[in-house]
Amino acid sequence: MSQKFQLSALTWQQENVLTYINACNDSCVELLLCDRSGFDTKDDKLFFNLQRERVSSLLTLLDEECEKSSFINCSYLAISLYCLLDWIAFRALWTLDEHPNLQHFYSVFSTQDDVAQSDPRNH
Numbered sequence: 001m002s003q004k005f006q007l008s009a010l011t012w013q014q015e016n017v018l019t020y021i022n023a024c025n026d027s028c029v030e031l032l033l034c035d036r037s038g039f040d041t042k043d044d045k046l047f048f049n050l051q052r053e054r055v056s057s058l059l060t061l062l063d064e065e066c067e068k069s070s071f072i073n074c075s076y077l078a079i080s081l082y083c084l085l086d087w088i089a090f091r092a093l094w095t096l097d098e099h100p101n102l103q104h105f106y107s108v109f110s111t112q113d114d115v116a117q118s119d120p121r122n123h
Contacts (some may be wrong), residue, residue, distance in 0.1 A: 007076065014074055017065050021080045024058035027051040027091050059099050066101035082109045090121070
């Protein structure tokens, strides 16, 4: 994709952060699908516990990456993180109360013109 859009290649650290974002998204999707299938995803079951722990751990890692400003020099990572956070917020899957850097990132990014114009909730 970097070549197609003439973007600089991601560093190994950026690739790792993208993996965190994708893994967090995967667990959120699993929990949402199970919830919509009628399972109580707050139940004390191994699968649900592991998914919740994974989301919590990954959001903590992403919060730390925000503090390091890992997303400033890579628009692809910033867009990926924003999409994850917006998806989580739209579906009310997780609270960011324990992740102030993610909260700040989300609130700043959501006010950008391109983001507001493409938000289906605004149409």
